[in-house]
Amino acid sequence: MEITEELIDYLQKLGRIRLSEEDRQKTMKDLGSIMGYIDKLNELDTTGVEPLSHVFGRTNVMREDEVTSGDCKDKIISNAARKDEDTILVPRTFD
């Protein structure tokens, strides 16, 4: 897969980040070698092999439906850059 300038622009937009020219060149190079490796893997014929998403072999890790947390509003909102008494404040959203 070719890493183009357009792709970098698109990824910046999706990731809500802005890269410096230096980082941009470095990212293009890094992504190029990562994708090159993926391309290499793609040469393997995996017909009939189920996709593997988890390697631990554990299944059905679940909890009972009980209320055990919450009620720590101040701690939660203290992490925010901007806040009022009860909520986190963010720049106005439109939708």
Place this chain on the structure above:
Amino acid sequence: MRDYEMVIGLEVHCELSTESKIFCGCSTKFGGAPNTHVCEVCSGMPGTLPTLNKKVVEFAVKAGLALNCDITRNNKFDRKNYFYPDLPKAYQISQLYCPICRNGHVDIKTSQGEKSIGIHEIHMEEDAGKLVHDEVTGMTKVDFNRCGVPLLEIVSEPDFRSSEEVIAYLTKIRDTMQYLGVSDCKMQEGSMRADVNLSVRPRGQAEFGTRTEMKNIASFKAIERAIEYECERQIDLIEGGGEVVQETRRWDDEKEYTYAMRSKEDAQDYKYFPDPDLMPIVISEEYLESVKASLPELADAKRERYVSELGLTEYDADIITGNVTVVKVFETAGAKCGNYKDAANWILTDLLKLYKDEGVTPEDKEFDGDKLGTIIKMVNDGKINRKSGKKILTAVFEEDVDPEEYADRNGLAQVSDASAIEPAIRKVISENTKAVDEYKVGNTKNIQFLIGQSMRELRGKADPKTVKDILEKLLSEL
């Protein structure tokens, strides 16, 4: 103008009625003070790990079985990545590759007859937080209470051809979820939300037109209006030589029009991938069987049984089964008084009228079916007359009084002892000689007047039928 038909597919979100959230132990209660049902997991703190709530899987399987779906045996969760302030982790945990239910259907009835609507899939996911714009600061306030509340997203096939079909389907989904007890599906509280995908095409054309999506419309009525409007808009556009643009539109219910939210050029790239923090969920045969065995009787089966076994009319059965709270009142009252037909009559003629007059729904104001059963039994046993029964019903509705105690306290007990009734009737006969004489010469309608006078004399506490019998006996002896 050509003849067009609309093609609609629906995505319905139902919030599940669990006590706690899908991946952490915070409460799911609606309406808590902002950010009080939030912890480090659902607010997306680094290093925290989600653990799946058992009940969510059970509810999803229940819903899938009730909607005739195949249940996926090997489930996993995926991350849907996007940036928005209502989503603190910057990804929503959902199911893309292995949704828990597939290939279901819902059978609906409309004025056009019966039809089966396909269900493409149902998947489990977490809800996002709530954003409130603050006019004072010009900022947006973020409340994470709803973050992580479990949702089922029910995705239909594009099988709808009218708004009537859409409403019939939504009603059926809501009723089914309520019968199962998996979601209360209150549109006004946002626990049921529908996205409508709509396109139009000339009738007879096989391929679909370009569709638009309308998100989160807040009531059945609004959905109906939005569909009618959007269909017209698209036809006008095409007839005017234009083209429908694939986009998300928002319905403004006050101004009654839709407007574009964002065009497909800005389409989100969600970069889905399996969530490594959550282990796969394997549904065993035993588990599936145990959930199947726990399924309650659903609306269709109940309606049929009410007609065939309990002797209700189809119309009455329809109304009662149309609301799961009313079903509960009906079944409890019927069991208590031993007469289901009477229970149905009292509900349809008296109880539902009280709800209607007060402008509240049965869910908003619970009524104890056991008390209705007691009232019916008191009337049927001749302890009180129907009029007093109605009075007690109203008192139970308003203040949840105890029917027997209320009857005692207000002297509603019926005089059924003939020795107490006779003197009163004799008095009425002697005071109304004109009416009595006319009755004797054939004006039998006067009996109603004499019954009325007797009831008044007895202050309404006698059974009108007993009064009539005694009155007729005494008159015949004259």
